[in-house]
Amino acid sequence: MAPTQLYQVVLRDPGRPIWVRLHRVFSAWAQTKGFPPPDAGRARVEHEHAGARLVMERRAECGRYVLEEPLDGGRLRTRAVFLDGAPGWVQVTVEQEGDARRNARAPGFVPAYLRTARITDGGIHLVDRAEVLAEDEVHRFLRVLTEPRRRVPVVVVSPGHGDENTARADRLAEATAGAGVVVRLADRRTENLFNRLMGDELSVYGGAIRTYAAPFDPATERSPYRHPPMRPAKLREEGALETIADGVIGRASAAEPHPEVRQSLPVVLRVLAGRAEVAALEGAMTPPPAPVDPAREELRRKMMALTVRPAPPSPPSPQRSPAPPAAPPGAAEPEPVPGPAPEPVAVVDESPDPDVAHQVAEMVVKAMRQELDTALGLAAGADTSRDVLREVRTLGLHLAGLRELIVPAAPAGSEDDLRIAHELLREEYAETVTAARVLEERVRWLERTLAESGHPVYGIATPGEPFTPASLAETLVEARSRLAHLVVGQTDNAAVRLDHADPMLSRTWAAKAWDALLALDDFARARSSGEFAGGFYDWCADGSGGRRVIPPGMLAMRESASVTNSAKFSQPRTFPVPAEVHPSGKIVMEAHVKLRAVGYPAPRMYFHDDSGGVTGKIYVGYLGDHLPNTRTN
Numbered sequence: 001m002a003p004t005q006l007y008q009v010v011l012r013d014p015g016r017p018i019w020v021r022l023h024r025v026f027s028a029w030a031q032t033k034g035f036p037p038p039d040a041g042r043a044r045v046e047h048e049h050a051g052a053r054l055v056m057e058r059r060a061e062c063g064r065y066v067l068e069e070p071l072d073g074g075r076l077r078t079r080a081v082f083l084d085g086a087p088g089w090v091q092v093t094v095e096q097e098g099d100a101r102r103n104a105r106a107p108g109f110v111p112a113y114l115r116t117a118r119i120t121d122g123g124i125h126l127v128d129r130a131e132v133l134a135e136d137e138v139h140r141f142l143r144v145l146t147e148p149r150r151r152v153p154v155v156v157v158s159p160g161h162g163d164e165n166t167a168r169a170d171r172l173a174e175a176t177a178g179a180g181v182v183v184r185l186a187d188r189r190t191e192n193l194f195n196r197l198m199g200d201e202l203s204v205y206g207g208a209i210r211t212y213a214a215p216f217d218p219a220t221e222r223s224p225y226r227h228p229p230m231r232p233a234k235l236r237e238e239g240a241l242e243t244i245a246d247g248v249i250g251r252a253s254a255a256e257p258h259p260e261v262r263q264s265l266p267v268v269l270r271v272l273a274g275r276a277e278v279a280a281l282e283g284a285m286t287p288p289p290a291p292v293d294p295a296r297e298e299l300r301r302k303m304m305a306l307t308v309r310p311a312p313p314s315p316p317s318p319q320r321s322p323a324p325p326a327a328p329p330g331a332a333e334p335e336p337v338p339g340p341a342p343e344p345v346a347v348v349d350e351s352p353d354p355d356v357a358h359q360v361a362e363m364v365v366k367a368m369r370q371e372l373d374t375a376l377g378l379a380a381g382a383d384t385s386r387d388v389l390r391e392v393r394t395l396g397l398h399l400a401g402l403r404e405l406i407v408p409a410a411p412a413g414s415e416d417d418l419r420i421a422h423e424l425l426r427e428e429y430a431e432t433v434t435a436a437r438v439l440e441e442r443v444r445w446l447e448r449t450l451a452e453s454g455h456p457v458y459g460i461a462t463p464g465e466p467f468t469p470a471s472l473a474e475t476l477v478e479a480r481s482r483l484a485h486l487v488v489g490q491t492d493n494a495a496v497r498l499d500h501a502d503p504m505l506s507r508t509w510a511a512k513a514w515d516a517l518l519a520l521d522d523f524a525r526a527r528s529s530g531e532f533a534g535g536f537y538d539w540c541a542d543g544s545g546g547r548r549v550i551p552p553g554m555l556a557m558r559e560s561a562s563v564t565n566s567a568k569f570s571q572p573r574t575f576p577v578p579a580e581v582h583p584s585g586k587i588v589m590e591a592h593v594k595l596r597a598v599g600y601p602a603p604r605m606y607f608h609d610d611s612g613g614v615t616g617k618i619y620v621g622y623l624g625d626h627l628p629n630t631r632t633n
Contacts, residue, residue: 003077003095003096003097004095004096004097005093005094005095005253006094006095006096006102006104006105006249007092007093007094007104007105007106007107007179007249007253008091008092008093008094008252008253009091009092009121009152009178009179009252009253010089010090010091010121010122010257010258010261011089011090011091011092011113011114011119011120011121011126011178012087012088012089012119012120012121012122012258013082013087013088013089013090013117013119014086014087014088014117014118015116015117015118016084016085016086016088017061017084018082018083018084018088018090019058019063019082019084020040021113021116021117022063022065022080022082022090022113023038023040023056023065024040024116025109025112025113025116026056026065026067026080026109026113027040027056028109028112029067029107029108029109029112030054030067032108033049033052033067033069034049034050034052035047035049035052035054038054038056043057043058043059044056044057044058045057051069051070052067052068052069052070053066053067053068054066054067054068057272059271059272059278060271060278060281061083061084061085061088061281062081062082062083062084062268062271062272062281063081063082063272064079064080064081064082064272065079065080066078066079066080067079071096071098071102072098072099073098073099074096074097074098074099075096075097075098076094076095076096076097076102077093077094077095077096077097078092078093078094078107079091079092079093079094079095080092080093080109081093081265081268081269081272083264083265083268083281083284083285085260085264085285089258089261089264090113091257091261091265092106092107092110092178094107103242103245103246104245104246104249104250105174105175105176105245105249106174106175106176106177106178106179106249110128110177110178111128111129111174111177112128113178114126114127114128114177114178115128119178121150121151121152121252121255122149122151122258123147123148123149123150123151124144124147124149124150124152124181126152126177126178126181127173127181128173128177129170129173129174129182130157130166130169130170130172130173130182130183130184131181131182131183131184131505132183132184132186132600133183133184133185133186133190133194134186134187134190134596134600134602135186135187135189135190135193135597136596136597137505137596138190138193138194138197139197140508141183141194142197144181145212145216146215146216146217146218148215150214150215150216151214151252151255151256152178152179152180152181152214152248152251152252152255153179153180153181153211153212153213153214153247153248153251153252154180154181154182154183154211154212154214154216155169155172155176155180155181155182155183155209155210155211155212155244155248156183156184156185156194156204156209156210156211156212157169157172157182157183157184157185157209158185158191158204158205158206158207158208158209158210159184159185159186159187159188159190159191159207160206160207160232161207164207165184165207165209166184168209168235168241169182169183169184171241172209172241172244172245172248175241175242175245175249176245176248176249176252178252179248179249179252179253180211180248180249180251180252185204186600191204191205197218198218199218201221201224202218202221202224202227204229206232207232207235208229208230208231208232208235209229209230209235209244210227210228210229210230211227211228211229211244211247211248211251212227213226213227213251214251214255228247230243230244260285261285263284263285264281264284264285267280267281267284268281268284467514468511468514469507469510469511469513469514470507470510471495471499471506471507471510472495472496472498472499472506472509472510472513472603472623472624473492473495473496473499474510475495475510475513475514475517475623476488476491476492476495476623478514479514479517479521479620483517483518483520483521484521484525485520485521485524485525485528485611485616485617485618486517486520486521486524486617486618486619486620487617487618487619487620488620489575489576489619489620489621489622490576491620491621491622491623491624493624494622494623494624494625495623495624497624497625498601498603498624498625501601501625502601505596505601509595509596509603512550512554512593512595513593513595513603513605513623515548515550516550516554516593516595516605517620518548519536519539519540519547519548519549519550520536520607520618520620521548521618522547522548523536523539523547523611523618524609524611524616524617524618526539526547527539527609527611527612527616528611528612528616528617535557535609536555536557536591536609537552537555537557540552540555550593553597554593554594554595554597555591555592555593555594556590556591556592556593556594557590557591558590558591559573559590559629560629562629563629564588564590568628569627569628569629570588572627572628573588573589573590573606573621573622573627574586574587574588574589575587575589575606575608575619575621575622576621577608577610577619577621578615580613580614580615581608581610581613581614581615581619587608589606589607589608589619589621589622590606591606591607591608591609592604592605592606592607593605593607600626601625601626602625602626603623603624603625603626604622604623604624604625604626604627605620605622605623606620606621606622606623606627607619607620607621608621
């Protein structure tokens, strides 16, 4: 009888070498089943224990770890095959031999492996637990949900009564680790916003759970039940969660792997079986040539046709007819008979046509006008950020105007609709700020590309690669080394705790924190030199002159009276400063940046502005989770 496949995923791993981390978590999992710690220094390890068999082998940059266990008269085989690359991959398979029925679920080592690096399915980040989604992160999540490269299902758990759905989300995340992503909506407001964006036929609410298959686009989806929901009443039946997990794992197992994985897997198996040399791994992940785009090929053909032209025919030379027979001796020579003039022969003239360059340029512009217009529009000025920020401020004015139009026209009793509409507009504004940052980086890339090709960019030196922090801790390190007008206090422990508590979100928070630190440093430089006389909120609200700013909605310059008047709450907001700033050597910092408006965690960055004072600097006292207040009491 052929084995039954219970679980199969392909995990993309950018970290090299893969085997060190995979060996560690697979070995730890095997030890929980009674096996001794395998020797990582040996190329092949084999052990048997209580009828089970463990084999761990590797050759060069590939390897295979297999655990076979007895199961009710049959066998359960868990296999992990890997290849180091850029990125590399790990294929995890669980197969069952025999008649015993076993529910599909992820092997025990997979959650631990997902914690070792940013593991993906090729399109989205795979995590080891259920992610809690707050209202201000719905738009980010929709980009994950609609990512065209996504291969695994996404399970969305709506808020239920009590903690029942929290436990359900955690159980589903553990069972489907590596084969899916489980997201739990934090509250009813998050649920309402999510469902408004998804539409009635694709919504999930009232404690229900819905699985969104890949690929997915709510705007064009024609079969809502391709994304099966499960109602609360059904969830209370025995085996309901196992049914959802089976569906998630089944869809992930059926997904077509990446072409380079499909191409390299047979090579890895032949190398491990000894039927191919290790050298066969070189280039195994090189994808096949991409198919030729007919439109681009036609454009290339036309452009090449313009680069050659027929030259004017050369003047015809006399052509003789065949020589007549020789005359007998003493006879007179016959008169020569002229032949017809030859047809002109076209020859290629390699001298350039002065009009060719103009014709080719015109053709390129017509074919790529949209991209050129976008790039040139952004790069038209020496200060590209000024144009981008002007567009963002214009959008802000439009949003404010829409708000004013909506309020007087709204009927009585529609306050909730107004609030949700306003929140949607704020979300769109925040998304535009993020998009502006991406566009600025795109312009820098265009400038760098031109500089590398030998074309100066308005006499401006090409900027280096923009720093993109991978964690809050990395953000603090970079700020201390680069930002001369900031002093970052001892807040490393609080930042690291967030990095470890929510690795999926810490990268997003780190990018926001870095933008805020850049804006604070730019403001402190201008304020201490006398170029600017206002406060940081004014600096961000104006946003002109190419400044680095953050959206004013992320700022809170004061705490509430209930916080500042209570020692219980003001003391956690008291951080060290130099004696020149305050004689006591510490000060209550009220001003803070909200890296996440609502939800849990809700990171905050507290600072004190002395840029207009004696030191001319800004002091960052804290970067971490939300500090206690009356709501958290």
